[in-house]
Amino acid sequence: MEGRPLEATQPDSRLIEHARQGNAAAFGLLVQRYQEVAFRVAYLIAGDAHDAEDIAQDAFIKAYAGLARFRSEAPFRPWLLQIVANEARNRRRSAGRRAHLALRAAADQRNAVSGDAAPSPESAALADEQRHVLLDALDTLREEDRQAIAYRYFLDLSEAEMADALGCARGTVKSRLSRALARLREQLTPRGVARG
Amino acid sequence: MADQMLRWSDAELEAALRSLGARVAYPPTPDLAESVRAQLAQGAALMSSRGRVVVLWPRVLAAVLVAALLVAGAALAISPDAREAVAQRLGLRGVAITHVEQLPTPTAEPTRTATSTPEPPGAALNLGTLSALADARARLSFGLLVPSALGDPDAAYIVNPREVSLVYAPRATLPRAPQSASVGLLLTEFHATLDETLFQKGVPPNARLEEVRVGASRGFFISGAPHSFFYRDASGTVHQDRSRLAGNTLLWEQNGLTLRLESALDRDESIRIAESLR
Numbered sequence: 001m002e003g004r005p006l007e008a009t010q011p012d013s014r015l016i017e018h019a020r021q022g023n024a025a026a027f028g029l030l031v032q033r034y035q036e037v038a039f040r041v042a043y044l045i046a047g048d049a050h051d052a053e054d055i056a057q058d059a060f061i062k063a064y065a066g067l068a069r070f071r072s073e074a075p076f077r078p079w080l081l082q083i084v085a086n087e088a089r090n091r092r093r094s095a096g097r098r099a100h101l102a103l104r105a106a107a108d109q110r111n112a113v114s115g116d117a118a119p120s121p122e123s124a125a126l127a128d129e130q131r132h133v134l135l136d137a138l139d140t141l142r143e144e145d146r147q148a149i150a151y152r153y154f155l156d157l158s159e160a161e162m163a164d165a166l167g168c169a170r171g172t173v174k175s176r177l178s179r180a181l182a183r184l185r186e187q188l189t190p191r192g193v194a195r196g
Numbered sequence: 197m198a199d200q201m202l203r204w205s206d207a208e209l210e211a212a213l214r215s216l217g218a219r220v221a222y223p224p225t226p227d228l229a230e231s232v233r234a235q236l237a238q239g240a241a242l243m244s245s246r247g248r249v250v251v252l253w254p255r256v257l258a259a260v261l262v263a264a265l266l267v268a269g270a271a272l273a274i275s276p277d278a279r280e281a282v283a284q285r286l287g288l289r290g291v292a293i294t295h296v297e298q299l300p301t302p303t304a305e306p307t308r309t310a311t312s313t314p315e316p317p318g319a320a321l322n323l324g325t326l327s328a329l330a331d332a333r334a335r336l337s338f339g340l341l342v343p344s345a346l347g348d349p350d351a352a353y354i355v356n357p358r359e360v361s362l363v364y365a366p367r368a369t370l371p372r373a374p375q376s377a378s379v380g381l382l383l384t385e386f387h388a389t390l391d392e393t394l395f396q397k398g399v400p401p402n403a404r405l406e407e408v409r410v411g412a413s414r415g416f417f418i419s420g421a422p423h424s425f426f427y428r429d430a431s432g433t434v435h436q437d438r439s440r441l442a443g444n445t446l447l448w449e450q451n452g453l454t455l456r457l458e459s460a461l462d463r464d465e466s467i468r469i470a471e472s473l474r
Contacts, residue, residue, distance in 0.1 A: 024233065027232075028229045028232070028233055029229075031228050031229040031232050031233075032229045035225055035226075035227075035228040035229065036225040038228070039222075039225045039226065039228065040222050040225070043222055043223065044220075049223035052223070053226045053228070053231075056226075056228055057228055057231050057232055060228060060232045061232060064232070130201060130212065131216055131219065133201060134201075134212060134213065134216050135216070149213060150217070152213075153210060153213035153214045153216075153217045154213075154214075154216075154217030154220060155217070181206065181209060181210075184209070185202075185209065188201050188202055189202065
């Protein structure tokens, strides 16, 4: 059943095919390949590293259990991220937690640790303030807007992946994103910022 | 500041967001490959953490489980869900192993005094119709297998042409089985079809289920705690047998038959007898 040794360079479709035949090592390679993006998507929604780990892990297990109904010609990553996002949303809904607070903390922490990333204290300060304004504005957005922005600009997901992760039609991703950006822009007004 | 941001073009806003995203200090990505493998090995795919049932693909899961069992080598105490999952793809036709929290107290076979009318071993177990070995061979739809290590059984019981039980009385090399004074070993042979469950084992939490090899076949050995026993009668009704043997059990497949060997013997001895089937 295990067949010949699998290589990490095998395309997804090949690994999936092997995993479907019961090759656990093949699925292990898929997990390795996508654990970072899965974990980060989970983290952006859940806002907690421990929760994100649980979510990503459960998502992989669900993906494994669902391989039978996965169309082998379809790309694996969007499908996986959809499972991750659903899992994360469901959990967060039941936990009632606010993910963006953790995002802010993470961004702040990063700044504190790597303050030398900015060319000068002045411009760093400027960037800091802009970042806080942006984060405040993001905080006030509805979850789906915030997620659309995070998927696109933080995680660099493709439109197809965004569609799956957001649970919407591919054709609507662009309009969703521009709507989210427009709402973000609205929140950048002094009134919006003050509210955040 | 905010004024300046208000004048940002779309491209500038997007660039700012990308820059913000680049500053997110994601926690280090944990090694999920390892934890996923461990979870799958424990049968976690059966249930999500909140207890929702997740549709399984038993063949795949069982393959992982079996791989895990093999890696672990000998005995491996596995979770209830894993037992369930193993059962789904034991590769043993007609066999299901089910996790149970509690077992009914077995009704011990009545102790017989020396003056009792001698009965063939296993007579109290409702195994079927007592048959001479030759009759049993004639009635069965498959070739009866007998362990050469033990010789001919002391009694044979036929349920239907597809199921027979051979009973061996206790002897020097065959200790009395836990719940039956008259039985040292019970070997049941089924000619089961793929989609039916002829019998089912209720495995309590403290029982051990391990994968073994019986000759070239894969088998399972259940030990460490009594397990309840369910069986299906000729009419298809499933019964929980409260008196039947519930000792160590070896399950395997051979010649298209599903075989069950129950006794007080340990794993290696059970396998030795199983491998002597002719």
